Amino acid sequence: MRLAVLERGHRLRARLFFAVASRMAGGEEVDDVFKTILYRPALLGGPWFTAMIRGALRGPSEWSVGERELFAAATSQANACAFCADIHSRTATLTLGSEVTPQIVEDAEEAEFRPEAKAMIRLIEKVSRYPDLVTTQDVEAVRAAGVSEAAIEDGLAICFAFNLINRLADAFEYDWDSERHRSQGARALVRFGYRVPRFLMG
Amino acid sequence: MNDGAAGPRHATAIDRVRRAPIQARGVTDPALRRAVYDATAQPPPLGPYLDKVRDQAWAITDEDIDALQATGYSQDAILELTIAAAAGAAGRRYDAALRALRGGR
Numbered sequence: 001m002r003l004a005v006l007e008r009g010h011r012l013r014a015r016l017f018f019a020v021a022s023r024m025a026g027g028e029e030v031d032d033v034f035k036t037i038l039y040r041p042a043l044l045g046g047p048w049f050t051a052m053i054r055g056a057l058r059g060p061s062e063w064s065v066g067e068r069e070l071f072a073a074a075t076s077q078a079n080a081c082a083f084c085a086d087i088h089s090r091t092a093t094l095t096l097g098s099e100v101t102p103q104i105v106e107d108a109e110e111a112e113f114r115p116e117a118k119a120m121i122r123l124i125e126k127v128s129r130y131p132d133l134v135t136t137q138d139v140e141a142v143r144a145a146g147v148s149e150a151a152i153e154d155g156l157a158i159c160f161a162f163n164l165i166n167r168l169a170d171a172f173e174y175d176w177d178s179e180r181h182r183s184q185g186a187r188a189l190v191r192f193g194y195r196v197p198r199f200l201m202g
Numbered sequence: 203m204n205d206g207a208a209g210p211r212h213a214t215a216i217d218r219v220r221r222a223p224i225q226a227r228g229v230t231d232p233a234l235r236r237a238v239y240d241a242t243a244q245p246p247p248l249g250p251y252l253d254k255v256r257d258q259a260w261a262i263t264d265e266d267i268d269a270l271q272a273t274g275y276s277q278d279a280i281l282e283l284t285i286a287a288a289a290g291a292a293g294r295r296y297d298a299a300l301r302a303l304r305g306g307r
Contacts, residue, residue: 043222043281048218156299161292163292167255171262173262
């Protein structure tokens, strides 16, 4: 990462957690998003950040977990964030059980996703790339695909979260130490579902 | 998670995350972080860097960060201002989407 403090500047409780997490992961470090959040949690809202991520990606929703990972990947690709598009296409592949490419915005139309999810991906792309051009017609198109108001709001929450995270990932150059680290990172996101021990976020 | 009767789902958490980079204690002036969140123009090298964060973060290079550090911005200052700019850009998109969502009803 471009800021050394995000690699090595953490307070004791975070360093202890990193040591335990690394031991559980066969020596692999936690990912760079985690390291950023735990450096100065208050800058991202502390427990509210985890509440936002957990609520949007794993909380009750009409979307499946896999579809919500698709939305994370789609936002990331719309922002040309290679790091996040890659890892969330992997988590989407793991949770949907079918192959998802990092070029999800282009590939979505041909993919075997539900029409509702395809419509949401189109809205997410437009909101991320051309926010000033978003109109009620864009939202109507998603409603016309059968998506409820609540489900649109869930999708937009994911879109917000990744519009934020994508920018941090690219500004600070998030990366993986190895291919093993990357695939383990994807599996950890699926397994732990973005849970962060609360004492680390205060 | 429905956070409030009137607001959209997740509204409380998103609102708290948006305000955090401005309200948290930090090394930079909260007024500057507020201005950065609102995308108010800043002198170089800060201004051009933050424009990249908002509009083409993928194009940020080591040199961008080096230039800020050479001008006296600490790593903590860069972190605070980057998060403020990113939260502002994400929030602007979220607001645009919600306006379209509400406009149709």
